Amino acid sequence: MTRISAMALALVLGAAAGQSAQADGEKIAVLTKNQTNPFFQAERVGAAKAAASMHATVLQYVPTQADSIAEQLSEIDDVITKKADAVVIAPVDYKAIVPGIQKINAAKIPVVNVTDRSSGGDFVSFVGADDHTIAKKTAEALLKAIGGKGEVIVLEGVRGTATAQDRLRGFKDALAEFPNVKLVASQPANYQRLQAMQVMENLLQANPNVAGVLAANDTMAIGAMDALSEAGSKALITGINGSKEAVDAIKAGKMLASGDYNGFVQGCIGAMIALRHLRHEETPKQVTQPTVVITKDNLAPYDVPLDQRQCPSWDEVPKS
């Protein structure tokens, strides 16, 4: 099932990239976390585009069950059996993935780690953004916009995941800079839209005068946004990911900002590094993307459909 849907997806993506992959080029396996989050869709398209422009083929692997570490580990077995030339992986679980990475290392297949940093294994390079900084800068934008005072609610991601922990820490660090802001509730909505809406509806009963909502991703921000607007609340809201839906909401003035996590560019750079490594070209050990908080003032470059976006050139890639 996983393989069939991954292959179907690869076909769709191939079509989206507008180029047929060359069968004689290198074969890189791209492993992402789920089909749900538009972030990983952007990452897949980015990787496919970069690979296509370098005349290589991409095999997409996505767990059928969102964020299933068991499925991702069995995907790794499949990748090794199929003898992919290189692997680009966004680990579902930064700890549980380690034995899988060690297997890829043992099979002498180079691996590029993207998005969430694995806690072990050997990598050609890590490409990611710093969750803590993104969350902190996004929260600062919101806290400034509400005038540095009032009640704020935090919607957390899945407890125990690296992204949720780092983002929550970023939010808290920003809140510490604004002593007149009161954090009235911090509840998990597990990155899910329906849960975010229901949690927000419930919290609004007790805290109708909330001035701002910090959501740990765009999906939750938009779920909460609907609950807020229905309750007639004027609270400002921010998310993280820079998804198309969030960019539309920012453009419409319904959302204040979204921390940019640029999955598309992460996918591009991950695939570029994997291919450069295979072609014995120099590669950086780490690429950290600059943090951008998308607001009404700077959203133009994000307001472009995925299949029309361009990967950065190698010269534009920050090498640190």
Place this chain on the structure above:
Amino acid sequence: MIRVPGIGRVPPEATRVAMRLAAVLILGIVLTALSSVFLRAANLMNVLRQAALLFFMSSGLTLVVLTAGLDLSIGATVALAACVAGTIVKGSDSVWLGAATALGIGAGVGLLNGMMVSLLRIPSFIATYGMLWVLQGLAYTYMAGTTVYGFPSALRRLGNGYLLGVPIPVIVMTGLLAVGTGFAQRTVWGQQIAMIGANPVAARLSGVPIKRRLILVYVLSGLAAGFAALVYLARLNSAEADIGSSLTLPAIAAVLIGGASLFGGVGTLAGTFIGALILTLVLNGMNLLHVDGNWQPLVTGVIIVAAVWLDLRGQATGR
């Protein structure tokens, strides 16, 4: 007393529903004591509206469980129906076309489930488990990681509208509860469905058309999921391929907390409604009291086990 294979005798339905109502009341009193906003009309309407979506999914499931079956494909049906109907509403601007699509997908999935269970005699939890994967795969391929969002207000009213101060999903839920209870308890078909689960041999000997009734309950379960998909779209104004995975287990939990037996023959829509209400109250209470959300699955699990245990205890004292 009703005899349930594997459990023994359980108290009559009315007693079981009354016991659950008492549990809701106690929960309500505790929350009222702990939170100043719990008992406000706005919060109670909020709870009922949240319970409605869960009830729509678990209503059809209750009938399936009555026949000693299980439908694990509900969540995935909601996801596929919501994604396809959502894109159709976006493309055509026709709410009716979208509604027909969602209900059509639900009924079609239910028909396939029913045929697998009745004609091919595949155990329901395996047939519908397989269906879950098929539907998820279809939804993923169809959406390719995208999100469909921004629907016309005519559709959104089904989720966010009010009639005389009552949320529309709550009104629909009340109607469905009344009609469904009438169907399950007052019609020949409804009684035949319960009989299939309670005593399949007697049902066959007394001439109940088992295969056709089984197909019917799975079609109804699929239709309920298709309708839930519409309400989901209307409420959340968006859909993506994965929305179903977090919906199935709460729907099953609502049916079990409501007093239906997985061994068949026992269960009411009123009980399932209370089950959905209890699950929703738990989340509402935890949010109002700012309890760490990690406790919620634990509390849900304890409530399921406690509900079944209370039924067994009622059996011991009622003898």
